[in-house]
Amino acid sequence: MHEIGVMMEVVKTVENFAKQNGVTQIQTLVLQIGELSSVIPRYIEACFPAAADGTILQDTKLEIEILPGNALCCECSKVFNIMENKSKCPYCDCRDWEMLSGKEFNIKEIVAC
């Protein structure tokens, strides 16, 4: 339910971009989704055909790049993956860290033809 609304937003944005840049056919749409963002790639894929139906994106292939949820440890300044290490720095066990990436939900690019 959440993903379909979000995908309709994506389709709208890409349609506008295509119009402004004189693109009439889009072969591939590439999205970037952070592993800590609240959208689930599997559901995004599932609802894309419905959101794209009747638009310029109807026959477009969807590609999703997953961005890792990484953090910088405030104690030892090393970078680690938040989920794999259960929110704790694996080098010094510190729980004080800054998020570097993982919350993204971006339209990266399109392959136009």
Place this chain on the structure above:
Amino acid sequence: MNTFKVMEIKRSVFEDNDKQAELLRKDLKKNKTFLLNLMSSPGSGKTTTVLRTIEALKDEMSIGVMEADIDSDVDADAVSKTGVKVIQLHTGGMCHLDADMTKQGLEGLGCEEIDFAILENVGNLVCPAEFDTGASKNAMILSVPEGDDKPLKYPLMFSIVDVLLVNKIDTMGFFEFDLEAVTERVKKLNPNIKVIPISAKNAQGMQEWFDWIRTQVTEWNDK
């Protein structure tokens, strides 16, 4: 032979909505309308709280209410009996409101004459937290029967709101609900949040809530 061209877009999906929300906030400021976005899970007492709030404040300021639901108009019907302006927004299956829908709602209300507009968002603790509606301030209700672990389960919602109402505190004796733990968990996510325990049913704590609104409305509309 086809020539393919890769075109970079590099845009956050929420960018459009964020821009619209900013524009709407500016309009509200200009029109001297304080818009409160009220969020919670279904059944936490949003509508009852809205009704009590209207009763207490309608002689001091002009109030307008937008009721957002996937379907039905039961809430709008209840609110219209108080005599304030109310409009029902149907999201048509969508789980949240965005800035554009909020703007349409405000136009329907005729926001020039309204000092205090309440947006009763769709009952949901996930999606409404991600979409900026353009409101002046955000509030949420957590009710005692939902449990004190909700800030742990829905951290985003608790981290974006300005005020948290803990409703149905008159039922505290029947549930294992630790108000101190909630406050501590919420402050960890959001140090500036204001927590007000209330019972919309028996009026406990409601004066503090009304005072908070009075202060916000005055600040927003005077500055």
